[in-house]
Amino acid sequence: MDWQDLIFKFVGGLGIFLFGLKYMSEGLQKTAGDKLRSLLAKYTTNPLLGVLVGVIVTILIQSSSGTTVLAVGLVNAGLMTLRQSIGVIMGANIGTTMTAFIIAGVKIQNYALPIIAVGVFLIFFLKKKLYNYIGQVIFGFGMLFYGLKTMGSGVKPLKDLEVFKDFIINLDNPILGVVVGTIFTVVVQSSSATIGILQTIATEDLINIKQALPVLFGDNIGTTITAIIASIGASVAAKRAAAAHVIFNIIGATLFIIFLYPVTQLIIWLGDYTGASVSMQIAYGHGFFNITNTLVQLPFVAFLAYLVTKIVPGEMKQLEFEAKYLDERLLSNPSVGLGQAQHEIIRMGELARESLQEASEYFFNKNDKAKNMVEQTEELINELDKKTTEYLVKIQQNELSEKESGKASILLQTINDIERIGDHSENIMELADLSILKKAEFSDEACTELKKMIELTDKTIQQSIESLENDDKELAEQVLDNEAELDKMEKQFRKAHIKRLNQNLCSGTSGTVFLDILSNLERMGDHSKNIAQYVIFGE
Structure with a gap:
């Protein structure tokens, strides 16, 4: 086995994937301008509306971490309450499942290079800023799938490696799977990336759905690291929003591990019924986890806000982000x-x-x-x-x-x-x-x-x-x-x-x-x- 080729392709492919994801996300945010920030600040008057806005914004920017960081920033600036942010964070977890469905459902890898070429043309040969931003989105999208293709070609030889087979067998332990998923996502700071990798190795028959689901649950815990980093040095309210993100995903992962067997059987049945690949089954699992977790915990937003207030004590010096004296009448x-x-x-x-x-x-x-x-x-x-x-x-x-x-x-x-x-x-x-x-x-x-x-x-x-x-x-x-x-x-x-x-x-x-x-x-x-x-x- 050519270890150098394997490592270079995996690490390089991961780097290309992360760069593409970040570049695409930044392009989408630039294209939308301040509208995303305004959308989050204005249309989150209750937790349910916050969930919907969180879903929409995350689908638009293809980054739950980006939406969560925006929410933490708005709480930090006093433009959003803690309860509003919890709804947005729940919605962000649902919105991020779109990336997994795109990866599983659309075989774009073979067309990654021409997509990159289109993006480069828009970036370098058109002067209008909007076209440059759209080019950035297209370029990032192509890089994302080119990175996945590179990683896939790199990990193929692992299926014949005894050490890797033994490690995968050990992933039958769901707790270990959660730990692996959490640590890996903390390292790369992107659940979309780790779930994309999970789908890639599943496509190469290196892991089955039973082993993949606990890793997927761990990915959702690991993605909270971005919000934690964003809250460092921020206000007490922002720290509480980040804590709510962590607790929300830990509770969800715990519940799903407890009910792992029926959840796994449901995903397998859904996969068999739709004739879905293992990669699509992982997307089903990701979507089912986040939607169900949100539905279960949404009625307890007030309690979750109370809980993080006790966990993260301190007085909040908040400014009133509205005009006090301007009366239209x-x-x-x-x-x-x-x-x-x-x-x-x-x-x-x-x-x-x-x-x-x-x-x-x-x-x-x-x-x-x-x-x-x-x-x-x-x-x-x-x-x-x-x-x-x-x-x-x-x-x-x-x-x-x-x-x-x-x-x-x-x-x-x-x-x-x-x-x-x-x-x-x-x-x-x-x-x-x-x-x-x-x-x-x-x-x-x-x-x-x-x-x-x-x-x-x-x-x-x-x-x-x-x-x-x-x-x-x-x-x-x-x-x-x-x-x-x-x-x-x-x-x-x-x-x-x-x-x-x-x-x-x-x-x-x-x-x-x-x-x-x-x-x-x-x-x-x-x-x-x-x-x-x-x-x-x-x-």
Whole structure:
């Protein structure tokens, strides 16, 4: 037996399969744009609807891990509740069975290379982005099946190997099968890949359906590793969503192992009745497992949410991802509507200030929760920016007095300044990431200077928002004074740090991060000044 050929083909084929799956999934997500995220966030008001949305999104992107990570991300951002995410995760498990049915039912392996060629043509020879994304999907689809074909040709000789035969015989132990499936899926981080491999070796008569089913159940447990990884450093709610994914699949695997004999007989009968191959029987088993598991556990979503709350303790600092003050019924009364819009803008300003505080906490103390709050707050600010702007545009469609028209214009400009302040906080968070990655060290003097400038920037933002809220021109004048002081600080601290760089008292990376943070803080001061000038001059 040519071991080198076997290993190269199996490992290479697995690599091609995983690359194709990932590339296809990314192409599908790019083609759909933000619609998938919006679909998950908006149409999951109850667990049953969440299941349906989870199924649809997973079929579209061909990755239950991708859907689960999206759900964890939305919970982390406060856009989805824990109960909603559990429904989506259940649906994702059902949706991923489509890949197994495609692999078993459609003999595409022989046409993998021309499919890849079509994908390459769309990617490299057409300029329109949409065609490039579609090409990415087609290319990934072809690579997926070419990888399976390569693996299949590699594992064929194993059927004559005594050691492999003995190992397969031992897989008659269902517990061992579950363990093998779990470990393999944890390693490759894709249940679609491991089930595809399972179908490939079954096609080569290396494993039967009785041995394959426990491995398949283990695959479903192993796929939860992606959600666990995605929840690291995330909010308590996101960790609970990942825990719910793990518990859901462990309970399902346990139940199916207990009832393994009748389940196996049902799958065999269904296979015989439809004249299905072993590969298709594995697809039947995968579909039956996930659909039945969801139907059994769906009525207990509330209990599952309660259980993970006890397993993953901690307080959840969640933001309300909705506008508090924008009432469509007040659009017909422009004066009142403008007042409501201003309340929402004041809220945006307070969030922008909190974002700076959290970014500073992350920079100085490497607190991952603070980083999460910056990301969450930035997303909320962007959402409020969009909704408040739309609200003000609707108000302007009415007949406004000169004063009302001027105020609407000022509020629209203020929204932009506040959104930019939030962007600069996110920039500081990203600079903190860079300093951690590059292990940049900062002198006590540099830290003191940054803290001093951050403190004044925070005060300046606060005063600009308060001056807007109370139409306080005197306070707005203080903002202008603070902004001038921030400009002086930026120049002074920049010179001092360049001097430290020249004396080799700090590294090039720390110097770059320090100077970029100064620039971001100075720009925050500029936007605060803009808001103050709207108050003072009304323009």
